Structure formats: C-alpha cells, structure tokens
Amino acid sequence: MFLLLNSAQVLYDFTAEPGNNELSVREGETITITNQNIGGGWIEAKNSRGEVGLVPEDYIEVWSGYQKWLLLAQKTGVIQLCAEDDEWDEEWDDVKTSGGYAESEAGEGGAINRGGAHGSSMKIALNKVLIAISFYMMRVRIYTVFQGGEAGPVWAYPDYQLDCVVADPKKGTKMYGLKSYIEYQVTPTTTNKPVNHRYKHFDWLYERLLDKYGSAIPIPCLPDKQVTGRFEEEFIKMRMERLQGWMTRMCRHPVVSSSEVFQLFLSYKDEKDWKMGKRKAEKDETVEVMIFSTIEPEGLPDLDLIEVEQKCEQFNRFTRAMDDGVKDLLTIGNEHWKRCTGPLPKEYQRIGKAFQNLSSVFNSSGYEGEATLTDALTAAGKTYEDIAQMVAEQPKKDLHFLMETNNEYKGLLGCFPDTIGVHKAAIEKVKEADKLVATGKITTSEKITMSKRASTMSYALQAEMNHFHSNRIYDYNRVMQQYLEQQGKFYEMIAEKLRHAHSQFTTM
Amino acid sequence: MFLLLNSAQVLYDFTAEPGNNELSVREGETITITNQNIGGGWIEAKNSRGEVGLVPEDYIEVWSGYQKWLLLAQKTGVIQLCAEDDEWDEEWDDVKTSGGYAESEAGEGGAINRGGAHGSSMKIALNKVLIAISFYMMRVRIYTVFQGGEAGPVWAYPDYQLDCVVADPKKGTKMYGLKSYIEYQVTPTTTNKPVNHRYKHFDWLYERLLDKYGSAIPIPCLPDKQVTGRFEEEFIKMRMERLQGWMTRMCRHPVVSSSEVFQLFLSYKDEKDWKMGKRKAEKDETVEVMIFSTIEPEGLPDLDLIEVEQKCEQFNRFTRAMDDGVKDLLTIGNEHWKRCTGPLPKEYQRIGKAFQNLSSVFNSSGYEGEATLTDALTAAGKTYEDIAQMVAEQPKKDLHFLMETNNEYKGLLGCFPDTIGVHKAAIEKVKEADKLVATGKITTSEKITMSKRASTMSYALQAEMNHFHSNRIYDYNRVMQQYLEQQGKFYEMIAEKLRHAHSQFTTM
Incomplete structure (x- = not known):
C-alpha cells in the first residue's frame, strides 16, 4: 500500500479559465500535488485523468495524515527532531x-x-x-x-x-x-x-x-x-x-x-x-x-551487556511473533479473497438468476395483475446479480490494501533476523572479551571499545525498532481505517440496494 | 411460512387497571388477538409472554395484509364474494x-x-x-x-x-x-x-x-x-x-x-x-x-373441448415451470444456507482472530502509545467475530421463510399433476364420445352431459388456478418483502458495526 503524502482533497468547485494553465476541479475530488512551489496562492496539481494544471491553494486541503502524525509524535516525545x-x-x-x-x-x-x-x-x-x-x-x-x-x-x-x-x-x-x-x-x-x-x-x-x-x-x-x-x-x-x-x-x-x-x-x-x-x-x-x-x-550512556542482550531478545521475540501474525493474516486474507471472488459471488448470481427465472415463470401465468410482482422479482434478481459483482470487486477496494501492507511488513520482518543476528554475534564476542584479554588477544582498552560498540549497536537497534514501531502504528492505523471504512461502505451499499429492491414489492 | 392474520400492532401505551382483566401493552408491541367479539370497544389479546387480557380496540391496528389484499382483489374483480x-x-x-x-x-x-x-x-x-x-x-x-x-x-x-x-x-x-x-x-x-x-x-x-x-x-x-x-x-x-x-x-x-x-x-x-x-x-x-x-x-356458458384442452395445457405448463423454478431456488437456497452457516462465518471468525492476535502481538512491543491501536484492533477483531455469528444466525431470520414458502409451494405444485391428470383423462373420454355414440355405447344426450362435465371441470380448474395465482402473488410478495427487509437490516447492521469499529482507530 502506498500513502501519497502529496494527495489533496478539493474543498470547493473550481472552474479553470481557458488559456491560463488552470485545472478545473470538483468538490470532493482527490488530486495529486505536482508542484507546491508555484507561489501567488497557486499550486500545480494532477487529477485522476492525468490532467495537470494550476489550482488555488485555498480550494484544497492537503492530505497530510503522516505529517500530522509526525507532528504529534514529536510533541509527545516519541520522535525528536534534529534541530x-x-x-x-x-x-x-x-x-x-x-x-x-x-x-x-x-x-x-x-x-x-x-x-x-x-x-x-x-x-x-x-x-x-x-x-x-x-x-x-x-x-x-x-x-x-x-x-x-x-x-x-x-x-x-x-x-x-x-x-x-x-x-x-x-x-x-x-x-x-x-x-x-x-x-x-x-x-x-x-x-x-x-x-x-x-x-x-x-x-x-x-x-x-x-x-x-x-x-x-x-x-x-x-x-x-x-x-x-x-x-x-x-x-x-x-x-x-x-x-x-x-x-x-x-x-x-x-x-x-x-x-x-x-x-x-x-x-x-x-x-x-x-x-x-x-x-x-x-x-x-x-x-x-x-x-x-x-x-x-x-x-x-553506554549500556551494559545484559541490557543489550535483553533488548535484542525482546526485539527478536516481537518481530518473530509479528511475522507469524502477519503471515497468518495473509493466509486468511488469501482464502477470503478466493471466496469473495469465486464461490460467493457465483452463489449470489445463482440466487439472482433463480429470482429472475421465477419472475419469468410467473409472467407466463396468463394471470391478471402479475406485473407488479414479476417486475419486483426481476429487480430483486438483478439486485442479487449486482451484489454478486460488488462482492467480487470489493477485495480490490479493501482487502487488497490490507494484503499489500501486510506483504510489505512480511518483507520488512524478514530482514530482522539478519539485523538482529549481527547484534547477537557482537554480544557473543563481547562476552568472550575477558577471555581474550586474559589470553592476550586484545587489550583492556580494546575490550572497552568493543563494549562501547555493542552499546552503540543496541542503541541503533532500539532507534530502528522505534522507527519501525511508529511506522507500524501509523500504517496499521491507516490500513485498518481504510479497510473498515471500505467494508462499511460496501455493506451499506448492499443494504441500500436491498432496501430499493424491497420497495418495489407492493405493500398491501 | 405462516401469516398470522390476527396479529395486531399496538399504537399507544396502555396501562391495565388491576382486577379488570386488562392487559398492559407498549407502543410498537405486536400482540395476538384472541377474541375480537368482546364488544364495548375492547378486544382480548395475548402478548409475546403469553399473558392474555383486554385492550382497547382504538389502541391497536390489526395487521391485516391478507384482508386488505382480499378487499382490493374483490374491488378489482379478481375475486368475487358470494353475497x-x-x-x-x-x-x-x-x-x-x-x-x-x-x-x-x-x-x-x-x-x-x-x-x-x-x-x-x-x-x-x-x-x-x-x-x-x-x-x-x-x-x-x-x-x-x-x-x-x-x-x-x-x-x-x-x-x-x-x-x-x-x-x-x-x-x-x-x-x-x-x-x-x-x-x-x-x-x-x-x-x-x-x-x-x-x-x-x-x-x-x-x-x-x-x-x-x-x-x-x-x-x-x-x-x-x-x-x-x-x-x-x-x-x-x-x-x-x-x-x-x-x-x-x-x-x-x-x-x-x-x-x-x-x-x-x-x-x-x-x-x-x-x-x-x-x-x-x-x-x-x-x-x-x-x-x-x-x-x-x-x-x-359451456366451454368447447379445444378451449378446455388449451386451458388445461396452459396450467400444466405453468405448474411444471414453476415447480422447476421453485426446486431450483430450494437447491440454491440450501447451498446458500450451508455456506452462510458453515465456511463463511468460520472465515469471518478467523479474520477476527487474526486481528486480535495481531493486536496482542502489538501489545507485547513494549512501545509507548500502542494502546489506541491495539484496543481498536481488538475491537475490530471482535467485530468480525460478531459478524461471523450474525452471518451464521441470519438464515433463520430470512432464508428460512423463503425456503419454507418455496417448500410449501413445492408441495402444492406436486399435487397439480394429479389434478390436471383427472382433467386430461376427462378430455380424452369426451374426444372419444362421437365414436362411443356411433358404436351405441352412449346416447347423444349422455355425450352432451359428458361435454358439460368437462366444461365444469375446466371451470373448476380455472377457479383453482386463479385461487392459486392470487395466493401465490400474495405469498411471494410477502416472503420477498420479508426476505429483502431482513437482508437489508442485516447488511445495515454489519455496516453499522464496521462504522463503529472504524471510529475506534485514531484519525490523525
């Protein structure tokens, strides 16, 4: 999943003046900012059809979830900016x-x-x-x-x-x-x-x-x-x-x-x-x-060896557990994808066809006053065919991003064993330091340096884990929001379609 | 599916006076009329807890879809009452x-x-x-x-x-x-x-x-x-x-x-x-x-043989086609029932578990500011577990009645071949009538009587088909309305649950 940090939401309609390199945009449209250094209250943006032109700055709201979060994270001390x-x-x-x-x-x-x-x-x-x-x-x-x-x-x-x-x-x-x-x-x-x-x-x-x-x-x-x-x-x-x-x-x-x-x-x-x-x-x-x-x-301050080892182990456990969790979610997501694009829409289609078939049978009854029911039944049947299509297309709108994010994290988490391995090896070496000094392989000063290095590596790993955690929290917040929002809209749309189909039956 | 013709909706709250054999009812409650011949502006009714008592007639609205329909059918000449x-x-x-x-x-x-x-x-x-x-x-x-x-x-x-x-x-x-x-x-x-x-x-x-x-x-x-x-x-x-x-x-x-x-x-x-x-x-x-x-x-008037034969054939075709349609719908409904109560909720449950699992992994990160995400993820996971249960229970609320109605019609339609068979046999006999007269087996007067009988049988079949058609239109209208209404509510409830789950993620 990619997060376009330069996306913007159009707040009001804007109609381009011909010949001015302007771009007409509609309220609610999402555009991509291609140049925000135009000046004079204008920005350059691209719409979904790929057309590029100038739009008044006041007419848009820059989507800046990540920046907003960064700001908050800074304020709360989770992230500290380099002044x-x-x-x-x-x-x-x-x-x-x-x-x-x-x-x-x-x-x-x-x-x-x-x-x-x-x-x-x-x-x-x-x-x-x-x-x-x-x-x-x-x-x-x-x-x-x-x-x-x-x-x-x-x-x-x-x-x-x-x-x-x-x-x-x-x-x-x-x-x-x-x-x-x-x-x-x-x-x-x-x-x-x-x-x-x-x-x-x-x-x-x-x-x-x-x-x-x-x-x-x-x-x-x-x-x-x-x-x-x-x-x-x-x-x-x-x-x-x-x-x-x-x-x-x-x-x-x-x-x-x-x-x-x-x-x-x-x-x-x-x-x-x-x-x-x-x-x-x-x-x-x-x-x-x-x-x-x-x-x-x-x-x-320099960390002591036990603390370094503990931090390393904690990260190791966490990344492994998350790796398992992510893979589990991917497996389930894949199966769900298959069901949503395979058997489930087929079944809704068959329900839709069965209603329509019954409608055409009813239509052949030769009985007066059949039309309202047969029309409504046909509409209900078509509704279920529509639902079949919606069900089949929905995973691309939500599950896709959930899968992509988890795929990305699977990739990221796959790198940690190596990163953590380097640290573990360093720790092992420091553990041997006393013996190495005793056997004259290294000096006491070198032993101190080694310990310092292990401490630095641990700090780096901790900084990296904090980076990973803050990004993870951001990413999973975003993707879950996106997933649940789309899922909610999807079910709401189905409910709306069904309500419409329902309204076509007589209420006698 | 059964249609309780003596159901009534309570329009206003009514509090029973003690010792008067009255029944307290609440606005919106559905009660069953157990005696409407009480007089004096009272009816006897039973509430859902089985309590029976008197309720003022003006406080209720009798659910009378079938009667309303009957009235309309009479007015439009579809059904004629015997005065x-x-x-x-x-x-x-x-x-x-x-x-x-x-x-x-x-x-x-x-x-x-x-x-x-x-x-x-x-x-x-x-x-x-x-x-x-x-x-x-x-x-x-x-x-x-x-x-x-x-x-x-x-x-x-x-x-x-x-x-x-x-x-x-x-x-x-x-x-x-x-x-x-x-x-x-x-x-x-x-x-x-x-x-x-x-x-x-x-x-x-x-x-x-x-x-x-x-x-x-x-x-x-x-x-x-x-x-x-x-x-x-x-x-x-x-x-x-x-x-x-x-x-x-x-x-x-x-x-x-x-x-x-x-x-x-x-x-x-x-x-x-x-x-x-x-x-x-x-x-x-x-x-x-x-x-x-x-x-x-x-x-x-007496019908002629060709007309009798045509009517008979038309009904035969219709009932066979509807029988096929109903059986088809039952087959599909059965499969859908199995999916809705088997693999589908299991999958939603697994999705729910995967979210909750990820949440508990995140919870073990030791990272500050994790709580909002993990709480929201757990809630999202529980939401999908709830959805799993809703999906599994839904067929009893809608598909059940659709299936029952179609099962009833399957039973009814299964009787028509016999009913129609009697008519066909009668027609065949009338066809032979001239030969029977020629060979002296029956008199011309008996031939006329036979023809008259076939005509009567055809009228009976037509009356029966019209009864069948009007009931069918009523029943399918009702059951489809009920099905679509329940389905709509079901999806609306899911959407609502998802909206709630969505709201728990931070909107930074």
Missing part, C-alpha cells in the same frame, strides 16, 4: 572522507568480525557521524540517535518529510527496438522534477542500500521480478504500486532517505550525473557493519 | 342428503371412469351445489364458480377470512404413561375456542381432504412424519410452524375451509362430537371426482 544547527558542516564533501577509513579486518570473516571492523572508524573526529544530505537545499545535516522520551532511543528525524510519486509507466526500447522495457517516472516532492527509472535501477538501489544499511536497518525486498504473461498491464500497475510503496517506505526512513545514493536516485541531473553517481556509490566502503561507525548515541 | 343470500337453506342437514346420491360406477376404474362417476349426482335438484358451512353462524352458504372479471372463473369467497393459530405444543401421555405424544392447540379466529390435536389428527384431516377434494383442488402434504433425535424441541417448533402454514393455507381456501370435515377439526365441541364427526367424515361419499358434481359454473 537546525549552525555548527553543521556546510561542506558535505568533507564528510565524504569517512568513506576512506574503513580498513576492514575482512580476513577473519563472520558477522562478529564484520561487527568489530569499524574500530578504526572511531578515530575519525566526528561527533555527529550519521550523515544525511537534504539534497535540494544542498546543506549537510547530521543525524544521530537521541533519547526519545519514554520511547527510548530514536533516530534524528529531518524536519521535512520526503516523499515521491512513482507514476506513468512507459514502454521504452533499446538496441534499435529489439529490447523493450518499462520506465517509471519518479518525482520527489522536494524538487518536483521527475526522473526516469527502470525496474533494474530500483534493483540496483536496493542492492546498494542493503549493502550499506542492511546490518542496522531492515531494507525490504523489492516486489518480485516475476515476468508477466497475458496480464502485462495489470502486472505493470501492480509493480508500480509496490515500487511506490517501497520508495515511500525508504523516503520515510531518516537514515536511508538522506543517504547520497538514495538522493542520487531521486534527483540526478542528467545521464552523466547518474552514471558518475552510480560508480561512486558502487565504490562506497562505508557498508555492512561499517555503518555502525557512523552512528553516535548522542548524550546517551 | 349473503336469503334463499340459502337454513338447515344444512338437508344438504347432507347429497352425500347419499353417489352411486359410483366404481367397477370401471381409472380416472376417466371416476370422472364420469358423478352422472347421477346431476339429477340432484341443487342449483348451487358446492356446499360450505359457515360453522360458527351455523348457516348454510352455497359457493360456486363465478366469472371473475378479466381473471376468468373464480371461486366464491366468503366475506370473512378464516384463520387459526397453531400453538402451545404440549406433551401428553396415554396407556398409563407408556406412550407419549405432542398435542397442539388449534384456535380458530372465528370462535377463539382452542381445540387440541395431535399430528395424527392433522394427518387424518389431510387424508379426508385429499380424498374429498384431491381431484379438483391440490391438497398439499403435511410436514414430514420423520422422527426426531436429539433436537426434539427444535423439531416440534419446526413441525408446529409447518402445521400452522398448512392450516393457514387450508383456511384460506374457500372450498376446503368451509367443508364440514375441516370445520369439525377446528371447532368440535367435545370428544363425543369429534368422534361422531370423524365417523361421519369417513363415510362421506362425495369424494374424488364426485366433488365436481357439487360445482356449478354459475351463469357461465
């Missing part, structure tokens, strides 16, 4: 040098060794090491982990929520038309300048993000690569929807969305810029457990 | 002599011979030969077939619609408690004096009516004799409901309801009266095709 800070480095290129310090102890292999690899990075004199670039302002922002009220450690969130729209899939060809592919238009809400990407570019981005952040942050898989068949159009639509969902989730993540590679993907200037950026990203060495070297638990 | 006639014989015992004239040519066998058996009865000097006794007035009324406007021939309908209430099944024993049986209380709306009958008495009545009227009027079977099992109470309830349906249908029939045997069943004075009446009914000789001797198409 603008004059001390921030103006030159983000300086920070880039951190890419060079990763002298990985690669030879030793395994997660714990990879976990221990960022010792050297600690030497880098950076107080705030998790870098995010607010790409359209081109200013460097430094994010870190804060004590986020009672919720525990949280990521530093940017004060502007990034989002993007994946739209307009277009067929492209290369090799003189021998090979064809689908290109999607990706438009970030910050620049409003669309860039084009093929599925394989998304896949490239996924690989980079997984490589870079996978140890600390679950990077969910992209939608399946599966090749279509006859339903190409439907498949493209579905893939686009899922790419949108994936991108929205990445945009929402303060660490991921502010990464250089993600911003390159969203706002490269031209083909040359894209190719250079790609090469640079592929050479990035702050990957895997190195990412922990860029995380600073700001003002937070 | 009170001073010439009616005051002594119904005189008429009884008609029982003695049936010198059946039984030896010849077969329907046509039985059809030809009432030749002698024609000698009886009775212009109006279909006798019905308005038992509570103890006056003889003579019914006949009228030309009923455009609808064609109709039975003469009494000006008072008889009905009865089958209620209060009670266990009785005989042979010193060795044998037990169920006795039902049958209360006719005319006398309001209840009589008791066991199922085997109903069965006895059925046999008598079938014997007497079966050639001209379809007498539907009684509900199954099947022996219960563990669900005795449910079975008794169902049987009572079906006996009520059967009795109501018999009450509605102007010929059947006015018969001596039927009135005996409804209003015998005491055990002696009942036993004597039984013996007399069992000796009745105006049975089988003899019944046609009691039918007089008043003021209607």
Whole structure:
C-alpha cells in the first residue's frame, strides 16, 4: 500500500479559465500535488485523468495524515527532531572522507568480525557521524540517535518529510527496438522534477542500500521480478504500486532517505550525473557493519551487556511473533479473497438468476395483475446479480490494501533476523572479551571499545525498532481505517440496494 | 411460512387497571388477538409472554395484509364474494342428503371412469351445489364458480377470512404413561375456542381432504412424519410452524375451509362430537371426482373441448415451470444456507482472530502509545467475530421463510399433476364420445352431459388456478418483502458495526 503524502482533497468547485494553465476541479475530488512551489496562492496539481494544471491553494486541503502524525509524535516525545544547527558542516564533501577509513579486518570473516571492523572508524573526529544530505537545499545535516522520551532511543528525524510519486509507466526500447522495457517516472516532492527509472535501477538501489544499511536497518525486498504473461498491464500497475510503496517506505526512513545514493536516485541531473553517481556509490566502503561507525548515541550512556542482550531478545521475540501474525493474516486474507471472488459471488448470481427465472415463470401465468410482482422479482434478481459483482470487486477496494501492507511488513520482518543476528554475534564476542584479554588477544582498552560498540549497536537497534514501531502504528492505523471504512461502505451499499429492491414489492 | 392474520400492532401505551382483566401493552408491541367479539370497544389479546387480557380496540391496528389484499382483489374483480343470500337453506342437514346420491360406477376404474362417476349426482335438484358451512353462524352458504372479471372463473369467497393459530405444543401421555405424544392447540379466529390435536389428527384431516377434494383442488402434504433425535424441541417448533402454514393455507381456501370435515377439526365441541364427526367424515361419499358434481359454473356458458384442452395445457405448463423454478431456488437456497452457516462465518471468525492476535502481538512491543491501536484492533477483531455469528444466525431470520414458502409451494405444485391428470383423462373420454355414440355405447344426450362435465371441470380448474395465482402473488410478495427487509437490516447492521469499529482507530 502506498500513502501519497502529496494527495489533496478539493474543498470547493473550481472552474479553470481557458488559456491560463488552470485545472478545473470538483468538490470532493482527490488530486495529486505536482508542484507546491508555484507561489501567488497557486499550486500545480494532477487529477485522476492525468490532467495537470494550476489550482488555488485555498480550494484544497492537503492530505497530510503522516505529517500530522509526525507532528504529534514529536510533541509527545516519541520522535525528536534534529534541530537546525549552525555548527553543521556546510561542506558535505568533507564528510565524504569517512568513506576512506574503513580498513576492514575482512580476513577473519563472520558477522562478529564484520561487527568489530569499524574500530578504526572511531578515530575519525566526528561527533555527529550519521550523515544525511537534504539534497535540494544542498546543506549537510547530521543525524544521530537521541533519547526519545519514554520511547527510548530514536533516530534524528529531518524536519521535512520526503516523499515521491512513482507514476506513468512507459514502454521504452533499446538496441534499435529489439529490447523493450518499462520506465517509471519518479518525482520527489522536494524538487518536483521527475526522473526516469527502470525496474533494474530500483534493483540496483536496493542492492546498494542493503549493502550499506542492511546490518542496522531492515531494507525490504523489492516486489518480485516475476515476468508477466497475458496480464502485462495489470502486472505493470501492480509493480508500480509496490515500487511506490517501497520508495515511500525508504523516503520515510531518516537514515536511508538522506543517504547520497538514495538522493542520487531521486534527483540526478542528467545521464552523466547518474552514471558518475552510480560508480561512486558502487565504490562506497562505508557498508555492512561499517555503518555502525557512523552512528553516535548522542548524550546517551553506554549500556551494559545484559541490557543489550535483553533488548535484542525482546526485539527478536516481537518481530518473530509479528511475522507469524502477519503471515497468518495473509493466509486468511488469501482464502477470503478466493471466496469473495469465486464461490460467493457465483452463489449470489445463482440466487439472482433463480429470482429472475421465477419472475419469468410467473409472467407466463396468463394471470391478471402479475406485473407488479414479476417486475419486483426481476429487480430483486438483478439486485442479487449486482451484489454478486460488488462482492467480487470489493477485495480490490479493501482487502487488497490490507494484503499489500501486510506483504510489505512480511518483507520488512524478514530482514530482522539478519539485523538482529549481527547484534547477537557482537554480544557473543563481547562476552568472550575477558577471555581474550586474559589470553592476550586484545587489550583492556580494546575490550572497552568493543563494549562501547555493542552499546552503540543496541542503541541503533532500539532507534530502528522505534522507527519501525511508529511506522507500524501509523500504517496499521491507516490500513485498518481504510479497510473498515471500505467494508462499511460496501455493506451499506448492499443494504441500500436491498432496501430499493424491497420497495418495489407492493405493500398491501 | 405462516401469516398470522390476527396479529395486531399496538399504537399507544396502555396501562391495565388491576382486577379488570386488562392487559398492559407498549407502543410498537405486536400482540395476538384472541377474541375480537368482546364488544364495548375492547378486544382480548395475548402478548409475546403469553399473558392474555383486554385492550382497547382504538389502541391497536390489526395487521391485516391478507384482508386488505382480499378487499382490493374483490374491488378489482379478481375475486368475487358470494353475497349473503336469503334463499340459502337454513338447515344444512338437508344438504347432507347429497352425500347419499353417489352411486359410483366404481367397477370401471381409472380416472376417466371416476370422472364420469358423478352422472347421477346431476339429477340432484341443487342449483348451487358446492356446499360450505359457515360453522360458527351455523348457516348454510352455497359457493360456486363465478366469472371473475378479466381473471376468468373464480371461486366464491366468503366475506370473512378464516384463520387459526397453531400453538402451545404440549406433551401428553396415554396407556398409563407408556406412550407419549405432542398435542397442539388449534384456535380458530372465528370462535377463539382452542381445540387440541395431535399430528395424527392433522394427518387424518389431510387424508379426508385429499380424498374429498384431491381431484379438483391440490391438497398439499403435511410436514414430514420423520422422527426426531436429539433436537426434539427444535423439531416440534419446526413441525408446529409447518402445521400452522398448512392450516393457514387450508383456511384460506374457500372450498376446503368451509367443508364440514375441516370445520369439525377446528371447532368440535367435545370428544363425543369429534368422534361422531370423524365417523361421519369417513363415510362421506362425495369424494374424488364426485366433488365436481357439487360445482356449478354459475351463469357461465359451456366451454368447447379445444378451449378446455388449451386451458388445461396452459396450467400444466405453468405448474411444471414453476415447480422447476421453485426446486431450483430450494437447491440454491440450501447451498446458500450451508455456506452462510458453515465456511463463511468460520472465515469471518478467523479474520477476527487474526486481528486480535495481531493486536496482542502489538501489545507485547513494549512501545509507548500502542494502546489506541491495539484496543481498536481488538475491537475490530471482535467485530468480525460478531459478524461471523450474525452471518451464521441470519438464515433463520430470512432464508428460512423463503425456503419454507418455496417448500410449501413445492408441495402444492406436486399435487397439480394429479389434478390436471383427472382433467386430461376427462378430455380424452369426451374426444372419444362421437365414436362411443356411433358404436351405441352412449346416447347423444349422455355425450352432451359428458361435454358439460368437462366444461365444469375446466371451470373448476380455472377457479383453482386463479385461487392459486392470487395466493401465490400474495405469498411471494410477502416472503420477498420479508426476505429483502431482513437482508437489508442485516447488511445495515454489519455496516453499522464496521462504522463503529472504524471510529475506534485514531484519525490523525
């Protein structure tokens, strides 16, 4: 399920003046804001038919559930924003040098060794090491982990929520038309300048993000690569929807969305810029457990080993339980989908046909005064045929989104065992520290550093879990609301249809 | 399905004065009129708790859909009432002599011979030969077939619609408690004096009516004799409901309801009266095709053979088609019943459990601000469990009556082949008449009589079909209204429940 953060609801009718690049909109219509930086009280928007034009700002209400929630979460201390800070480095290129310090102890292999690899990075004199670039302002922002009220450690969130729209899939060809592919238009809400990407570019981005952040942050898989068949159009639509969902989730993540590679993907200037950026990203060495070297638990005390272990176990239990719950819901949802699109509408159709059949039999009676009943019976029969169709079409309107959200979460939860595994391995290594000191393998100072690292990793995991939890609460609130609202409307519509069918019978 | 013609709706609250045999009733309550001949502006009524007492007439509105319809049907000429006639014989015992004239040519066998058996009865000097006794007035009324406007021939309908209430099944024993049986209380709306009958008495009545009227009027079977099992109470309830349906249908029939045997069943004075009446009914000789001797198409011309044949064929086609339609609906209804009480609620229950499970997983997150979502999710889960129960219970509230009505009609329609068969055989015999005259088997005068009889039979069939059609239109109107109303309410209730569940999620 994708949440269009730039959707808006039209409050009043507005009729475009010809030749002014304006867009006529109707009260209640949902439009997509394509540019909100027009000025003069105007915004640029797109309607559901794909027409783009200017609409007065006062005539619309921006749908901003997520922003509203973010605001509330900030106020209640669940999320703490990183305040603008004059001390921030103006030159983000300086920070880039951190890419060079990763002298990985690669030879030793395994997660714990990879976990221990960022010792050297600690030497880098950076107080705030998790870098995010607010790409359209081109200013460097430094994010870190804060004590986020009672919720525990949280990521530093940017004060502007990034989002993007994946739209307009277009067929492209290369090799003189021998090979064809689908290109999607990706438009970030910050620049409003669309860039084009093929599925394989998304896949490239996924690989980079997984490589870079996978140890600390679950990077969910992209939608399946599966090749279509006859339903190409439907498949493209579905893939686009899922790419949108994936991108929205990445945009929402303060660490991921502010990464250089993600911003390159969203706002490269031209083909040359894209190719250079790609090469640079592929050479990035702050990957895997190195990412922990860029995380600073700001003002937070080191955790002790038992606490780290407890937190880790708690998250492990939770993600496993949720994984089971989500999979269970998906199984049931799938079965329900099948019933709602298969046997159930068939049965309503047969009921409808039986009423209509009886009506036509009655019609052949040759009896006077038959018309009112036969007309009403036919109408009742048609009503049940309508209901059959409604039942069959309904899952696309509600169950679909419930399934998509849970599918997304299944993907996300599937990443946690790896993320948690890294932590567990680190904990094991710290547990061995005393023995390693005794046998002279490491120094006492190195033991303290290891313990510090484990503490940092735990803070990162806690920040990530809090991010996960707050998003989960938001997502499940939204999707359940959407599901129940649509279900309610659906049953109300059936009731209304039945009331109408009922009214056609005589009330003698 | 049974239609309680003596139900009434309470229009205003009425508080009983103690010691006056009055009954307190509330606005909107449905009561059953147990005696409307109290006078002085009072009626006697029973509430749903079985309490009986007096209620002011002005405080209630009699539910009288059937009577209203009857009135309308009369006005539009579909049904013509037999006007009170001073010439009616005051002594119904005189008429009884008609029982003695049936010198059946039984030896010849077969329907046509039985059809030809009432030749002698024609000698009886009775212009109006279909006798019905308005038992509570103890006056003889003579019914006949009228030309009923455009609808064609109709039975003469009494000006008072008889009905009865089958209620209060009670266990009785005989042979010193060795044998037990169920006795039902049958209360006719005319006398309001209840009589008791066991199922085997109903069965006895059925046999008598079938014997007497079966050639001209379809007498539907009684509900199954099947022996219960563990669900005795449910079975008794169902049987009572079906006996009520059967009795109501018999009450509605102007010929059947006015018969001596039927009135005996409804209003015998005491055990002696009942036993004597039984013996007399069992000796009745105006049975089988003899019944046609009691039918007089008043003021209607003789039909010609081709017309008789055409009418017969039309009815044959219609009843077969309706039989197919009704059976089809019953098959579909049965399947729908199974789905609604089996897999469908199970699935809603599983959805409900999955939501609740997810809620309890979320609850274990240890994350702040989880409560609103988990409470709402639990409520949503419980809502789907409620829906599961509603779905499972709904068929009893609507589909049940649709099924019962169609079951009744299946029974009725199953009688038509026999009724129509008698007519077809008669037609065949008339067709042979010329040959029979030529070979000296019958006289020309006898040929004319035969043709006259076939015409009478056709009028009887037409009157019966018109009775069937008008009742069918009434019944299907009622049952479809009831079905659609209940279905509409059901879906509205689900929608309401879902709206409530929806409202519990935060609207940030």
